[in-house]
Amino acid sequence: MTFGRRLLVLCTAAAVLAAAGVWTVLHASDQARGAGRTGDGPPARAGAVGLGPHGDGARLVFRSMTWGTQRDHLAAVPLDDPRGTRTVATPACLRFHAAAGTGICLQAVHGVLADTYRAVVLDADLHERRHYDLAGIPTRSRVSPSGNLVAWTVFVGGDSYAGTDFSTRTSILDTRTWTLQEDLETYAVTLDGKPYRAADTNIWGVTFADDEHFYATLATGGRTHLVAGDAVRHTLTTLHDNVECPSLSPDGTRIAYKKRVPGLSEDAPWRLYVLDLTTMAETATAEDRSLDDQALWLDDRTLTYSLPSDDGSDLWTVPADGTGTPTVLAPAALAPAVVR
Secondary structure, three states: OHHHHHHHHHHHHHHHHHHHHHHHHHHHHHHHHHHOOOOOOOEEEOOOOOOOOOOOOOOEEEEEEOOOOOOOOOEEEEOOOOOEEEEEEEEEEOOEEEEEOOOEEEEOOOOOOEEEEEEEEEOOOOOOOEEEOOOOOOEEEEEEEOOOEEEEEEEEOOOOOOOOEEEEEEEEEEEEOOOEOOOOOOOOEOOEEEEEOOOOOEEEEEEOOOEEEEEEEEEEEEEEEEEEEEEOOOEEEEEEEEEEEEEEOOOOOOEEEEEEOOOOOOOOEEEEEEEEOOOOOOOOOOOOOOOOOOOEEOOOEEEEEOOOOOOOOOEEEEEEEOOOOOOOEEEEEEEEEEEO
């Protein structure tokens, strides 16, 4: 072996050992944090988590945020006992949603030098059907009520919705044909009744009405808009201003969303509102803290959403009609779906 080849082997080995050392330190740190919180987290057991019909009633399935070896794995609890013992299973997901036996799991693929990301379509038993490489950091995901369409949003530039220096990419996948609409920015946009096209357009936060129609946020020119989308005709039409991360109610009559409120901090500018799609009347919920999430309807009356906590995130709940008081639904949890 020549001196040059020996030097190359030595340098390669040193790089691998250095990367392994970094991974070991980070892994030990995570384990230490988990060990330090033993007994503080919700009760949990390993077991099977399914997305199909269940004889024991509706369940809440979400990303578990409890520190330790099960962090980021999918967990399930009875919807009527969300603080009860959770059943935890693989896979691990950064963002998750499910409906009608179809799940979408946006996950990290850990590499030696950097992480990459992918969208994994799951069946009712959490087995992978297909996966797709992602162009950026996962941030939102949704499944249509039938389970036939899935959508996801990633950051391809920036990592926060709070400012203006970010870029998103939103995709819709038909699981019947595996046809992927990779970027909704190719859709024809109608803004305030007129055809519109601009280089600064961003689209995120899809919420499905059915296998053709959906709602999302469109941002352009420093403003955000609620848009009605048509996944067949590839069109987006603005309906209302200052709407981000919409979530359609089960009865299809209202949109829950985060709204930028003048006078709030630039880092925490949002409040949780509900929009009546018939009258376009807005109702502020009783949640007066800023949230950066796409709320989920537990039923036609109740919303759940995430707020930061020592574990990273807790799920809270509040009535959609502006009454009541916010309460913790499930600690150490993120990215929920109701499975019936």
